[in-house]
Amino acid sequence: MCRYSDFDEKFVRERAAQFRAQVARRFNGSLSEDELRPLRLMNGLYLQLHAYMLRVAIAYGMLSAAQMRQLAMIAERWDKGYGHFTTRQNIQFNWPKLGDVPEILDALADVQMHAIQTSGNTVRNVTADHFAGAAADEIEDPRPYGELLRQWSTDHPEFQFLPRKFKIAVTGSPKDRAVTAAGWAARRWWAAAFAAFCPRRICCPISRPWSTPTICSGGATTGTRPVSRSPCTRPGWPASVN
16 A cells, blocks of 8 residues: 655645645735636646545545545535546546635545546646556555555656657456556547548548557567647548547
8 A cells, every 4th residue: 555655644634735735826816817727737636617625536436434434524515415436446526716726635634545647738647557566466455556656656857748648557366357458448439530530541540550659679569659640631520539
């Protein structure tokens, strides 16, 4: 299970205090909603149609009893009595008030949890097999690797403003319960779908792979290089696909 070091504890507390000050500036008018937007997204806070939504990271899907009780308390005190567990091992609170979010972040920090990097174009919450450590077919427990990835990617300066969000899943079993192949499957599906509908395949940005992996000498994938895009000219389609 993810356990904070002294650095983790200090870092999460400082981020919560920083956001508290940013919310205070929003209320006193020195910060506009547009100016607040990138700041709140860095702390997992979305503005949806009717209310704010806070997404909380559950590192590689592991929760202690104390953390579960704290999430229940947050739902009762600052939401509508429930939360929504997501397919990527986060929990979302869909009705918090902006003024209450700093209190929620402090309450999360009390049990070594946070909402950092649960939104925006960055490395998101690292997920793992939900049967990790107990599955009969497990070759290797993926959780230590998930923890290493969590420490490596959290607040990494090179990954805070990526072209698009980047999601990592880790498994140690032949049966892919962590759905590590989802990204590749989706990419192949979209490539095939757009290739079928775009008459000028050479110009359509999604009729070929969106990026190519960069391989280091050890054979590990270290990142992606964006492929140049040009607009698809099929009538009725937008000038570009993002």
